[in-house]
Amino acid sequence: VENHTHEDRREVVYSQLEKSGLDVLLVSFLPNVRYLTGFTGSNALLLLSPGRSQLLTDPRYTIQAAQEVSCQVTVVKKSLWKYVPIVVGRSRWKNIGFDSTHLTVELLHSLQSALPLGAVLQPAPPLVETARMVKSESEIAAIRQSVNTCSSAFERVLKRIRPTMTEIEVAAELDYEMRRLGADGPAFDTIVATGPRSALPHAHPSTATLQTNQLLLIDMGASQTGYASDMTRTQSIGKISPRLRRAYGAVLEAQLASLDAIRPNVTAGSVDRAARRVLRAHKLDKAFVHSTGHGLGLEIHEPPRLGKADKSLLRPGMVITVEPGVYLQGLGGIRIEDTVLVTETGCEVLTPTKKELLAL
Ligand code: ZN
Ligand code: ZN
Numbered sequence: 001v002e003n004h005t006h007e008d009r010r011e012v013v014y015s016q017l018e019k020s021g022l023d024v025l026l027v028s029f030l031p032n033v034r035y036l037t038g039f040t041g042s043n044a045l046l047l048l049s050p051g052r053s054q055l056l057t058d059p060r061y062t063i064q065a066a067q068e069v070s071c072q073v074t075v076v077k078k079s080l081w082k083y084v085p086i087v088v089g090r091s092r093w094k095n096i097g098f099d100s101t102h103l104t105v106e107l108l109h110s111l112q113s114a115l116p117l118g119a120v121l122q123p124a125p126p127l128v129e130t131a132r133m134v135k136s137e138s139e140i141a142a143i144r145q146s147v148n149t150c151s152s153a154f155e156r157v158l159k160r161i162r163p164t165m166t167e168i169e170v171a172a173e174l175d176y177e178m179r180r181l182g183a184d185g186p187a188f189d190t191i192v193a194t195g196p197r198s199a200l201p202h203a204h205p206s207t208a209t210l211q212t213n214q215l216l217l218i219d220m221g222a223s224q225t226g227y228a229s230d231m232t233r234t235q236s237i238g239k240i241s242p243r244l245r246r247a248y249g250a251v252l253e254a255q256l257a258s259l260d261a262i263r264p265n266v267t268a269g270s271v272d273r274a275a276r277r278v279l280r281a282h283k284l285d286k287a288f289v290h291s292t293g294h295g296l297g298l299e300i301h302e303p304p305r306l307g308k309a310d311k312s313l314l315r316p317g318m319v320i321t322v323e324p325g326v327y328l329q330g331l332g333g334i335r336i337e338d339t340v341l342v343t344e345t346g347c348e349v350l351t352p353t354k355k356e357l358l359a360l
Contacts, residue, residue, distance in 0.1 A: 022097040097124030134317040146229035153177035167205035187221035187228035215332040232337035250282035262347040268310040275324040
């Protein structure tokens with residue numbers, strides 16, 4: 001099924017709902033609400049049931065919900081959670097599925113005690129997350145746009161980078177250019193790390209000025225029409241040591257090996273292992289301290305995870321990152337990351353930015 005419209009996506013979940021023995025799915029996680037309805041506000045609950053789906057939101061979103069949402073909308077003045085038992089009672093639902101990864105124990109208890117007699121809350125399988133893993137044509141188009149915005153912003157800023165700039169200044173320039181190019185904003189906090197700080201895989205930009213004859217690692221992504229992109233590039237400012245240069249070559253080789261391993265019906269884990277195998281041959285596998293990648297879409301991190309033991313099968317239409325890295329304490333870190341579409345025959349690297357070691 002091509003899940004083009006929000007109605008189509010709800011249909012896909014409805015068909016799974018019955019198989020799970022549920023009358024209704026209570027969707028509280030906002031990216032899932034957005035995926036199923038188009039609603040982009042910050043407060044909503046969706047009660048998903050064939051023919052009777054209902055979005056609950058508060059009066060701040062009356063106009064917005066009417067514009068964005070195609071299913072029934074109920075504007076609730078009090079807590080949305082307190083209104084759920086009323087809808088459940090009216091609809092005579094008995095088996096109510098909830099998302100156990102996003103509902104707190106406190107909410108679960110108070111909701112269960114307020115439900116009509118005979119109505120039971122049950123942890124639901126990840127129906128929406130599973131549907132979200134394979135992207136529709138329109139979602140892929142949105143991700144392409146986001147990827148291009150990210151790369152264009154990177155290339156614009158690269159021309160302006162000077163050794164006197166701080167990490168924070170570079171990050172601010174990148175965020176500014178992404179917005180200028182149409183992004184809603186950065187998809188996550190932009191990482192700019194210079195010299196030995198690049199060995200921290202998730203370094204926050206600091207007031208440190210860029211160091212010459214050192215590495216500069218930039219990890220950035222745009223969010224555009226809600227869809228994320230994700231890219232990491234490592235360059236040198238001036239000349240770097242032969243050891244770092246060799247490590248760069250090894251990471252690039254590992255990244256290309258992982259890209260080569262991507263095709264439908266292979267496990268996510270096999271893509272991870274392809275990168276690890278290359279780094280082991282270079283005696284750098286112990287310096288690769290995270291998984292090879294992750295799915296992305298409405299969120300920057302979505303299933304599948306590309307970890308060593310991950311058994312989920314890749315399918316055409318999945319969008320994932322491939323981002324092996326090597327981190328050498330006191331020297332620096334190298335990561336190369338692309339956003340990649342799984343195709344019928346292999347993969348398409350969406351990120352257009354060059355990957356050779358660039359000396360600024
Ligand atoms: Zn990244
Ligand atoms: Zn990433």
